[in-house]
Amino acid sequence: MNKGKFLAGLDAGHVNTKAVIMREQEILGYCTVPTGFDVVAAAQTALNDASDNAGISRGELGGIVATGIFNDMIKVPPLNATGTVPEYMADAKGALFLNKNSRTVIDVGGNIHKAVCYDQKGDLVDVVQNDKCADGLGIFYTTMAKALGLSEQEMTELALKSTKNLSIAIQCALSAESDAIDLMCQGTDIADVADAVSKFIAERVADMCTYMSLTKEIVVAGGLAKSQAIVKHLQSLIRQDVSVLTHPEYVGAIGAVIGYGGVK
Amino acid sequence: MKKSSEAIIEEFRHITENTHEYAKSLQGKGRLLAGYMCTHVPEEILYAAGIIPVRILSAHESQAMTRSYIHETYCTFSHDCAYQGLQHNYDYLDLIVHSSSCIHMGEAFNVWVRFAGFQHKSFLITYPHIIHTKHASEIMVESYGEFKQFIEEFAKKSITDDDIERAIKVYNQTRRLLKRLWEFLRRGNPPVAGREVAAVTLAAQVMDKQECNQMLEQLIQRLEAEPGKEPSGVRLMVTGGACDDMRIFDLIENLNYSTNLIFTDSCTAARYFWFEVPEDRPDKLEAIAEGYISRIPCPAKDNVPGTGEKKRFRFIRQFIEDYKPDGVVFVYQRFCSPQSMDIVALKPILDMLGIPWTELELDTTVPISLFGTQLEALVEIIKRVAP
Amino acid sequence: MSEYASINEQLDWKKAEVIAAGVDSGAVSSKAVILLDGQPYAFSQIRTRMPKESAFSAINGALAKTDLELKNIHYLVATGRGRTQVPFARETISEIACGAAGAVRIWGPSVRTVLDAGGESCKVIHCTEKGRATAFLWNDKCAAGIGRYMETFADLVQKEVHEIGNIALQSEQFPKLSDFCAVYAQSEALDSIRSEVPLEQVIAAYHYAMAKRISTLVARSGLKKDFVIIGGLAKNPGIIDWLESILNVSRLATKPEWDPTLTVALGAALFADTFYRRT
Numbered sequence: 001m002n003k004g005k006f007l008a009g010l011d012a013g014h015v016n017t018k019a020v021i022m023r024e025q026e027i028l029g030y031c032t033v034p035t036g037f038d039v040v041a042a043a044q045t046a047l048n049d050a051s052d053n054a055g056i057s058r059g060e061l062g063g064i065v066a067t068g069i070f071n072d073m074i075k076v077p078p079l080n081a082t083g084t085v086p087e088y089m090a091d092a093k094g095a096l097f098l099n100k101n102s103r104t105v106i107d108v109g110g111n112i113h114k115a116v117c118y119d120q121k122g123d124l125v126d127v128v129q130n131d132k133c134a135d136g137l138g139i140f141y142t143t144m145a146k147a148l149g150l151s152e153q154e155m156t157e158l159a160l161k162s163t164k165n166l167s168i169a170i171q172c173a174l175s176a177e178s179d180a181i182d183l184m185c186q187g188t189d190i191a192d193v194a195d196a197v198s199k200f201i202a203e204r205v206a207d208m209c210t211y212m213s214l215t216k217e218i219v220v221a222g223g224l225a226k227s228q229a230i231v232k233h234l235q236s237l238i239r240q241d242v243s244v245l246t247h248p249e250y251v252g253a254i255g256a257v258i259g260y261g262g263v264k
Numbered sequence: 265m266k267k268s269s270e271a272i273i274e275e276f277r278h279i280t281e282n283t284h285e286y287a288k289s290l291q292g293k294g295r296l297l298a299g300y301m302c303t304h305v306p307e308e309i310l311y312a313a314g315i316i317p318v319r320i321l322s323a324h325e326s327q328a329m330t331r332s333y334i335h336e337t338y339c340t341f342s343h344d345c346a347y348q349g350l351q352h353n354y355d356y357l358d359l360i361v362h363s364s365s366c367i368h369m370g371e372a373f374n375v376w377v378r379f380a381g382f383q384h385k386s387f388l389i390t391y392p393h394i395i396h397t398k399h400a401s402e403i404m405v406e407s408y409g410e411f412k413q414f415i416e417e418f419a420k421k422s423i424t425d426d427d428i429e430r431a432i433k434v435y436n437q438t439r440r441l442l443k444r445l446w447e448f449l450r451r452g453n454p455p456v457a458g459r460e461v462a463a464v465t466l467a468a469q470v471m472d473k474q475e476c477n478q479m480l481e482q483l484i485q486r487l488e489a490e491p492g493k494e495p496s497g498v499r500l501m502v503t504g505g506a507c508d509d510m511r512i513f514d515l516i517e518n519l520n521y522s523t524n525l526i527f528t529d530s531c532t533a534a535r536y537f538w539f540e541v542p543e544d545r546p547d548k549l550e551a552i553a554e555g556y557i558s559r560i561p562c563p564a565k566d567n568v569p570g571t572g573e574k575k576r577f578r579f580i581r582q583f584i585e586d587y588k589p590d591g592v593v594f595v596y597q598r599f600c601s602p603q604s605m606d607i608v609a610l611k612p613i614l615d616m617l618g619i620p621w622t623e624l625e626l627d628t629t630v631p632i633s634l635f636g637t638q639l640e641a642l643v644e645i646i647k648r649v650a651p
Numbered sequence: 652m653s654e655y656a657s658i659n660e661q662l663d664w665k666k667a668e669v670i671a672a673g674v675d676s677g678a679v680s681s682k683a684v685i686l687l688d689g690q691p692y693a694f695s696q697i698r699t700r701m702p703k704e705s706a707f708s709a710i711n712g713a714l715a716k717t718d719l720e721l722k723n724i725h726y727l728v729a730t731g732r733g734r735t736q737v738p739f740a741r742e743t744i745s746e747i748a749c750g751a752a753g754a755v756r757i758w759g760p761s762v763r764t765v766l767d768a769g770g771e772s773c774k775v776i777h778c779t780e781k782g783r784a785t786a787f788l789w790n791d792k793c794a795a796g797i798g799r800y801m802e803t804f805a806d807l808v809q810k811e812v813h814e815i816g817n818i819a820l821q822s823e824q825f826p827k828l829s830d831f832c833a834v835y836a837q838s839e840a841l842d843s844i845r846s847e848v849p850l851e852q853v854i855a856a857y858h859y860a861m862a863k864r865i866s867t868l869v870a871r872s873g874l875k876k877d878f879v880i881i882g883g884l885a886k887n888p889g890i891i892d893w894l895e896s897i898l899n900v901s902r903l904a905t906k907p908e909w910d911p912t913l914t915v916a917l918g919a920a921l922f923a924d925t926f927y928r929r930t
Contacts, residue, residue, distance in 0.1 A: 070845055139807070149700035169629060172832075174796050181732065
């Protein structure tokens, strides 16, 4: 097997580090690992596990392309990334690769969310990122799932069953949590609480989207895109159709490989 | 058939829950409508021109649109009012009038003017921030003169002194009637509940005052004939900022203990009507200015130059003396600086008077278990509950 | 947060005149305390999921260690945010009154100021020597969730929540994080990690910021000695030490026989005891 053909994309974020193994246009394996404190260790684990999933050994990798907020820690030994791609570009290239008709990606991650508009080549047209008060939506979602005693999958399934459309304060995760707890203490059905939490997240993301014109087609990426309840609310709030990319949390890692020019 | 007091109160409450429907019915009768956000607007001048002032209220639902228009850390009330405009919920208004109050509401007004289609149907009245001086009155009279001129052009009719005097008398009648209504709550067991009086007062702010006066007169007549029915519980007085969410007042009277809401000092309650405009004066605009300056001041306007005294506090002390609350509930919007600063100064006064208090921080929704706990804790302190 | 249940095996409930219990339905944990003639007999603490179901789990957890049944309890008082969701409670009392009562019972009549630093909220309670609450200040919304966020923060840095308090004390120097808001502080902490600040320093910085936030609540409310701290954060030495240092006050030390998180449930049980005796 030609050694140079396997490339790893690595997206080290605040909460999770994502690795993807690609050869040309094919995604062979991927893995997500909590970033924790030791980014390099997380990256190593992610790369090792992704390589295993791809059925190759680490040694067969032609190179690592890094993106994400911690990419500067990956450039240096021991990881020695071949190159780095800025996050916005990685998002654009990755989203375009996964959906050729897309022109806007809304990436809802662990701590940060952003929206990127791009052209048919995946070159940047416009970008917007959340304001500081809306940090930590992904972290908040995980915390609330734990508080409700649910897995994230259960959270979204329950949320979709709610018909109440309850409001909770949307200023930030703290206010939302405070109100969500209050609902629980009033004896509100857990499905309605799960839905209110999902709607809060969607509202903050939608709020960010009001700062920029979104070009069709709009796709959603990032860990929270896996919640159908959040996506449903988002679509209704921005009043435009959205679709969720396959491998939504790997868009950055995939885009790093594509953006680096590793795939001709 | 004579309507019962409950039926009349229900009519008022229905209006607060269906403000757009009510407003449109007035338009249906050929009336012009002017929206206003803060109570510094001299409604009499509008009324004199045949325009009905309608207060803009918030919807208490979370919304995701206003943060690109108004800063994150502006109060929810301002965000919500701005949102109502952006959502075109008030498009039917013929005019929106604002009188400079605080920066948060000022921005909400700006949103309506610049982004919600009210550019050509809006007017901003200059209202000084330091009102406790002679110059304030002069500025206001001049400002009101400009406003009157604008309204005359807008309504295409001239406003005579008689028109204004008539409006002053109608509005003063509303004020007296509302005062009379709240005064029922001074009694040990009143014929009406505080939460009901709060709802009636809110309705008055969106109604045609003549119609409102008729209903108020009927209601007060019924209540005067009725025996006290509300049980005597712990007497709680509310003081603070704009609060148009009746669920808070419902909660105050629906705790695990018997409680009575006996007074509310806020711009959606007593500060709206607890004054009169001098009648039968030769200079009508001067009379209106004098009346509006004599009101219980909004904290954003309450600063006596040189001494830094707060005139609002005198009123609050008088209300405490007259209404004899067992406890005080501070109610204010999160991020409202003027209210918070007043509260800092009011707490030592209450401590000195030996009156326990608690603070409820208003946001989009009413966190019933949180507010309920704080209120019940306050009642337990008042009742000296201990094992 | 550790879940547990235990009993004082030296007592025999069958010989007790008054069996009183308190359940504290908190946002993060639910606690139950059972008293026999005013003496602590059984307690438990479990994670709160839905308040009603967790209240049952808490009381059953305490009962499970004994052969006592719920129906043998003469009087039960529920407190905490979820107290209206406890169907088997005879009466409810706010956690303010219960916190005051419990604190004086544990630490004695010298207590005048109680800081309840719990999972979802912080409150400062002023009380008399008899444990009657006279005033309180509840945190504003911007200071909500400090307790729970400590757990979230521990997860993010991949430590146990009971470890990070001690780790926080290991550094004398650390960066400054926003001390107004836990969302900002957490975000800035994560960014500090990116800037390769050592983990111990990031943990110390976060604790200092949160202690500062809580201290402003205490300062606004006023502090009269003796001062005690109850609730989950009372067991976090990072928060406590910094709080004492910022406020320049020493709290009374935790009593070995009383987990400070049980103080409010104890207060509820004391109320139950009194209410039963009055009937």
